[in-house]
Amino acid sequence: MSDQPETSVQELHAANSICFGCGPSNPxxxxxxxxxxxxxxxxxxxxxxxxxxxxxxxxxxIIGTLMDCHGNWTAAIALMxxxxxLEPPCTVTANYSIKLRRPTPFGHEIIVTxxxxxxxxxxxxxxxxxxxxxxxxxxxxxxxxAVKEGHPAYHRWN
Numbered sequence: 001m002s003d004q005p006e007t008s009v010q011e012l013h014a015a016n017s018i019c020f021g022c023g024p025s026n027p028x029x030x031x032x033x034x035x036x037x038x039x040x041x042x043x044x045x046x047x048x049x050x051x052x053x054x055x056x057x058x059x060x061x062i063i064g065t066l067m068d069c070h071g072n073w074t075a076a077i078a079l080m081x082x083x084x085x086l087e088p089p090c091t092v093t094a095n096y097s098i099k100l101r102r103p104t105p106f107g108h109e110i111i112v113t114x115x116x117x118x119x120x121x122x123x124x125x126x127x128x129x130x131x132x133x134x135x136x137x138x139x140x141x142x143x144x145x146a147v148k149e150g151h152p153a154y155h156r157w158n
Contacts, residue, residue: 008033009041009073013088017156021069021074032066032112038151040115040126041074047106058104058132064146066112067128068096074114075124075144082119089146094123096142104130104137122146 010022010033017023022032034043045066053059076088083089104110111131118125123145130138147154 006041008035009077009088010034013076019069019156021065022073030062030065030069030148032069034114036077039115041070042114043070043075043112045110045112047110049106052106053157056106058106058110060100063100063104063130063138064096064098066110067098067130067138068142069095070112071096071114071126071128071140071142072144074116074126074128075142076146078116078119078126079122079146083121089122090096090151090154090156091124091144091146092151094143095143096140098128098138098140102135102136102137104132108133117141 010017011024017024018026020026021028023029024031030152032043032045034041047058051058051062072091072093076091080088112127112128114128116124117127123139123143125143128140
């Protein structure tokens with residue numbers, strides 16, 4: 001029995017999203033599922049063979065996508081909680097960086113955590129950590145900003 005709710009924040013707040021990383025409606029995407037945790041959000045991902053860069057190791061672009069999308073949702077949920085809204089604002093990545101500390105092995109579940117380290121009215125800075133096989137494989141930080149009407153990404157989650 002899982003200790004996580006059955007519905008991820010993506011499924012709850014952006015069921016029609018086509019984002020490659022986190023869109024529940026993109027059958028060809030990664031369809032990550034993030035859940036609330038004590039300090040932010042957590043996600044678990046089981047990579048497929050096509051996510052490898054070379055035999056036995058996960059592609060760095062896949063790692064970046066997992067961390068970017070999960071960090072973005074960590075920010076969106078924190079901004080929603082701060083403003084006491086029922087829905088998160090639509091947030092986009094202003095910048096993010098990752099440090100690949102060691103190769104991420106294929107065949108193991110990947111866990112990504114996201115925690116807000118700075119929060120303003122319309123933006124959040126998030127630190128992220130990716131582990132696999134009990135080892136930290138990547139760390140990162142990102143700045144995610146809520147967009148307003150008129151921005152191309154506004155209402156992209158609807």
